Amino acid sequence: MAVIYLDNQATTPLAPEAFDAMVPWLRDNFGNPHSPHVMGRKAAAAIEAAREQVAALLPKDGRVIFTGSATESINLALGAVRKMSGQGRNQIAVADTEHAAVRDTALFYGLQGFETRLLPVDEHGLVVMEELEACLGAKTALVGAMLVNNEIGTIQPVDHIATMAHRSGALMLCDAVQGFGRIAIPEQADLIALSGHKIYGPKGIGALWVRNGIELPPLIHGGGQEQAVRSGTLSPALCVGLGVAANICAERWEEDMDHIRNLADRALGLFGDWTVNGSVDQRYPGNLNIRRDGLDVARLMSEVRGVAFSA
Incomplete structure (x- = not known):
């Protein structure tokens, strides 16, 4: 099963450049x-x-x-x-x-x-x-x-x-x-x-x-x-x-942040009827923490096993 990975604040994949430099x-x-x-x-x-x-x-x-x-x-x-x-x-x-x-x-x-x-x-x-x-x-x-x-x-x-x-x-x-x-x-x-x-x-x-x-x-x-x-x-x-x-972070800072902000805007559009946890304005855009009343999170995680996310 191909997994959609949405848990980068837990850990990120190893950059190919970092891997090659380590070998x-x-x-x-x-x-x-x-x-x-x-x-x-x-x-x-x-x-x-x-x-x-x-x-x-x-x-x-x-x-x-x-x-x-x-x-x-x-x-x-x-x-x-x-x-x-x-x-x-x-x-x-x-x-x-x-x-x-x-x-x-x-x-x-x-x-x-x-x-x-x-x-x-x-x-x-x-x-x-x-x-x-x-x-x-x-x-x-x-x-x-x-x-x-x-x-x-x-x-x-x-x-x-x-x-x-x-x-x-x-x-x-x-x-x-x-x-x-x-x-x-x-x-x-x-x-x-x-x-x-x-x-x-x-x-x-x-x-x-x-x-x-x-x-x-x-x-x-x-x-x-x-x-x-x-x-x-x-x-x-x-x-x-x-x-x-x-x-890599230093070299791609502006490019990466533009990309992250764009993804954040798209994600907020998908979850327009959910509530954002924490500050809406004073937040890192790469984090999207949302809630919905009545949601059974354990069941959700069980039913969407092809998506890796934290609850």
Whole structure:
């Protein structure tokens, strides 16, 4: 059965260009990138080239750390609060609608001596700014808000949230997984997490952008690889695949967004009598989340098995 695939916010197919670029690093160039010999140095150079491709889509005053996933990136980023707890800052505030990678990790810190606050959102999925303002203070260590909501596509005003966090001396973490390579990345965020398999790159690779001057405790101990915060041998193939995917996003940005907006307009026309979840205006057009009263979603998914979508 030919499947109509409508689940790109869960994962995207691997771009042919990314696949082709990865193959030599899987088949021929197998040197350990942390080895000092010629094969190792060649692999390390490929990783650094990929790092530059990813960094090209991010703010300039920071560094890119490769990880195994966006979830790992978020766990690494939240470690920044451990450095701040000695300053009396032990509060973490994240939007209640964050992806579980942020929300559940923040709640875990709530069991480790930190205070975790879940910020409410309005009917459009936007953080209630008055609630954020009320919780910020001298004890706030970090505020987290995703750029594009993975469920309903709402775009949060991340730069505004970051400015509010900075006024209280807190850091701002942005889960940019659904926005990276598609919409402009907020310049004011301090920590930015992203993933390869959401932008036609491979699974098993993510990255964390860290603003200069921010210290992170190691998440994985063992060998000091990857800037001494994430031990373990990097995969040149996965890094290269992510780099190529990011480069494709940069090259085709306007063309892709025009195409996505056109598809969104056509899709809304097909579902004119359905209700859009989240913000109608402040949303990523590549997300269409709709509902209809009385619909049995489980039955719908069973009856249209030739369409891949999320509910």
